[in-house]
Amino acid sequence: MGSPIEDLLAVLPGDRVRTDPAVLAAHCRDEADLCDAGTPLAVVRPRSTAEVAAVVRVAAAHRVPVVPQGARTGLTGAANAVDGALVVSLTGLNRxxxxxxxxxxxxxxxxxxxxxxxxxxxxxxxxxxxxxxxxxxxxxxxxxxxxxxxxxxxxxxxxxxxxxxxxxxxxxxxxxxxxxxxxxxxxxxxxxxxxxxxxxxxxxxxxxxxxxxxAPGETRTVVAVYPAMAAAGRAVAAIVAAGHVPSMLELLDRTHLRAIEAYRPMGLDTSAAAMLLAATDTGTGTELAAIAECCRQAGASELYVAEDAVEAEALTSARRLAHPAMEHLARQAFPGGRGGLVVDDVAVPRARVADLVDGVEEISARHGVLVGVVGHAGDGNLHPVIVVDRADESSVDRGRLVFDEIMRLGLALGGTCTGEHGVGLLKKDWLAREIGPVGTKVHRALKTALDPDGIFNPGKVIALP
Amino acid sequence: MGSPIEDLLAVLPGDRVRTDPAVLAAHCRDEADLCDAGTPLAVVRPRSTAEVAAVVRVAAAHRVPVVPQGARTGLTGAANAVDGALVVSLTGLNRxxxxxxxxxxxxxxxxxxxxxxxxxxxxxxxxxxxxxxxxxxxxxxxxxxxxxxxxxxxxxxxxxxxxxxxxxxxxxxxxxxxxxxxxxxxxxxxxxxxxxxxxxxxxxxxxxxxxxxxAPGETRTVVAVYPAMAAAGRAVAAIVAAGHVPSMLELLDRTHLRAIEAYRPMGLDTSAAAMLLAATDTGTGTELAAIAECCRQAGASELYVAEDAVEAEALTSARRLAHPAMEHLARQAFPGGRGGLVVDDVAVPRARVADLVDGVEEISARHGVLVGVVGHAGDGNLHPVIVVDRADESSVDRGRLVFDEIMRLGLALGGTCTGEHGVGLLKKDWLAREIGPVGTKVHRALKTALDPDGIFNPGKVIALP
Incomplete structure (x- = not known):
């Protein structure tokens, strides 16, 4: 047995075992702000299952941590390197x-x-x-x-x-x-x-x-604008209660409407409190018309039904711009690369969506931290997006406080700490709170059963004792 | 610490800790034929989570096996008692x-x-x-x-x-x-x-x-009768390929058609090789009409579309009678309670359904054992039903051979040893073959992690070393 690197070079060609600092730096983190990231020992690029297995055997023999990575687009630090780890980039297994x-x-x-x-x-x-x-x-x-x-x-x-x-x-x-x-x-x-x-x-x-x-039928879309968040919440509840199954039911708050309009002007009503986007893909207009009626009755100040798929896509593009628009807003608010976004991810019972949004607004105002809310209202999964100045410790601290208060609120509303982004580093403590000591014990037992030496992605998801 | 029974009586009232032989005998097995069943130490009837936990603590302290039971309608022996076990009947937790x-x-x-x-x-x-x-x-x-x-x-x-x-x-x-x-x-x-x-x-x-x-829309049903199994297979493939999503797509073979007609005469064509039943529940007739057309083009000798939900239910009732009809057939074939049924459960890729049915027919003929096939053609999950004479050892042995050959065929066709019934005792060996030594090792690791003393339902699902 040589050094870990020597042993890796025995199983992979040299150009796929990278230790140059620029490569290590480029592979140290995913897209989560405010998460720790270590410096890996090497970045390896296997191209087959057999090569992955060979790399893991080397890591196991040396008790070196292994951090698997894909495109590093995650939002919780799950793919962040830990010190001395082998980062295993799977992007070469792409067939x-x-x-x-x-x-x-x-x-x-x-x-x-x-x-x-x-x-x-x-x-x-x-x-x-x-x-x-x-x-x-x-x-x-x-x-x-x-x-x-x-x-x-x-x-x-x-x-x-x-x-x-x-x-x-x-x-x-x-x-x-x-x-x-x-x-x-x-x-x-x-x-x-x-x-x-x-x-x-x-x-x-x-x-x-x-x-x-x-393949689904043609997508049809309706957009509804609301003067108050509660009215948008009523529309969501009415759509669900009527048994409709939209293929999309998205919510944007005022902060997002303004951010998108500032980033790509498209005539959004920036005085509105909320915008709902709903779509159906059954290929008939019947269900969309019924959903639009729910939106109208809940008190929409404006309602727009797309006539075809091209128009539907144009309406959806506002939603797709939410993240880049908030990044733009953060850059404008805190120039020089200081602007940071913490994208939270909380799912609550559908009936509590408006309560969550109201609560986030109150938390945001109390701490003087800008928080926009966007997300999947139809399944109660929202993303409060917290804007911080990374160069200002107090801004970051307040951002963390806001994050924690939102998590606490989500659990108090009967929700979960993650609807779709996962736990990673960002929510390890909140997962432990959500699942409690027995749940944590079971997680640890399973982790130990399958990875007794703890080489796989250590420090992520579960807090080990 | 007293005896297990004394300790149980400290946590449950006496009328819910039963040791009388009649009660023990009544709780020793589920509906699977040809599976071993032991004699339990006691049958306990907790009425709350706290009582279940108290029972498990008693069992853990005494290292006594625990076998949970519901209605014992399972078909693999998963709920069968093992010798000396506490059978924990959960039917009292029924709210x-x-x-x-x-x-x-x-x-x-x-x-x-x-x-x-x-x-x-x-x-x-x-x-x-x-x-x-x-x-x-x-x-x-x-x-x-x-x-x-x-x-x-x-x-x-x-x-x-x-x-x-x-x-x-x-x-x-x-x-x-x-x-x-x-x-x-x-x-x-x-x-x-x-x-x-x-x-x-x-x-x-x-x-x-x-x-x-x-709630779904009204159910509409079509029945198609085929002179050859391959034609029924083509109909299933055509329905799937066209992207239709029936809410039911069931297949009955000739053995089942004859058994049902003998049990409850309803005018079924007992000379047909197969019958397909398809339903939709979208509330419109469009998709059902398209499915019916697929059935027709595949070569149906007869096609019948139900006009309303009542007619649809009448057609479906033939399918619901499949199991009692085969029980009736077994009783007729082997009177005096000797008739037994082994209900197998195998799922194959949808395109291999006809191959599976053909193979079962060949196996049945070769061993001289009657096997009917019924099941969920739309998802490739079929139930070959093997008829044996429980009083005749050679009949039982041939039934087991047929069972094993069907399992082997299912795996060879790219299938799985259970589509919906589970593993229990009946398929423990076949699960091991399907998942291989690494899969077995992982199963054991998880079992040991969560139940280190092996008190829960020992001997079921996984073969321990």
């Missing part, structure tokens, strides 16, 4: 191995970009629904590891619901294949569901079998 | 604790009967889709523990997809609450999914939070 239109399944490597799978499915007349905001750049491996969501979830659910089977490299370098290729199957423990969403703490996912859906 | 129509969730105790939840949901204008054949008598706890399926799965999926959260009594008597009440949530490992489908080997489920759906 769609199979797409079987008859069975409606695809088998992909973890480095396949969400958009790449989405397009391949569409070409086969099918759909891969999960659509995290990062869909144009994030990888399926990362999506599965964080159990990513998106705007589709209100109708189609999160990533885990599309994962039928996995291949996973375990902590001893052995290769597990779990799950199935059939539509249906209940054989044994749900290992697939356990590894999905485990954020790289239990193994490295090297192959994913996903289920696809028939 | 619907909450049904929140706005959030579309229900919180129920494990002893709630599937039909009870179904009716409560319907009264609130909602639906609880999972519909195992035993829905009128099986409990939600049992449904969750086995991850039960049903006819709805082709559109709505298996039980696990409806379980949002659980309360579970762990092996040390501690009470875990996992999952969520929100539509969306990805906090931590998917413990809910892990306990669901674990067949009582990891803990005792004492409370279940399920998601409900908006």
């Amino acid at each position: 769609i191995l199979e797409l079987d239109a008859g069975e409606r399944i695809a088998v992909v490597q973890p480095g396949v970009v969400n958009a790449q799978l989405r397009w391949a499915a569409a070409e086969a007349g099918l759909a891969y629904p999960p659509d995290p905001g990062s869909w144009e750049s994030s990888t399926i491996g990362g999506n599965v590891s964080t159990d990513a969501g998106g705007m589709c979830c209100v109708k189609y659910g999160v990533t885990r619901e599309y994962v039928l089977g996995l291949e996973v490299v375990l902590a001893d370098g052995e290769i597990l294949r779990c799950g199935r290729r059939t539509v249906k199957g209940v054989a044994g423990y749900d290992l697939t569901g356990l590894f999905a969403g485990s954020e790289g703490t239990l193994g490295i996912i090297t192959e994913i079998t996903v289920r696809l859906r028939p | 619907i604790l909450e049904l929140d129509a706005g959030e579309r969730i229900a919180v129920v105790q494990p002893g709630v009967v599937n039909a009870q939840l179904r009716w409560a949901a319907a009264e609130a204008g909602l639906a609880y889709p999972p519909d195992p054949g035993s829905w009128e008598s099986s409990t939600i706890g049992g449904n969750v523990s086995t991850d039960a399926g049903g006819m709805c799965c082709v559109k709505y999926g298996v039980t696990r997809e409806y379980v949002l959260g659980l309360e579970v009594v762990l092996a040390d008597g501690e009470i875990l609450r996992c999952g969520r009440r929100t539509v969306k949530g990805v906090a931590g490992y998917d413990l809910t999914g892990l306990f669901a489908g674990s067949e009582g080997t990891l803990g005792i489920i004492t409370e279940i939070t399920v998601r409900l759906r908006p």
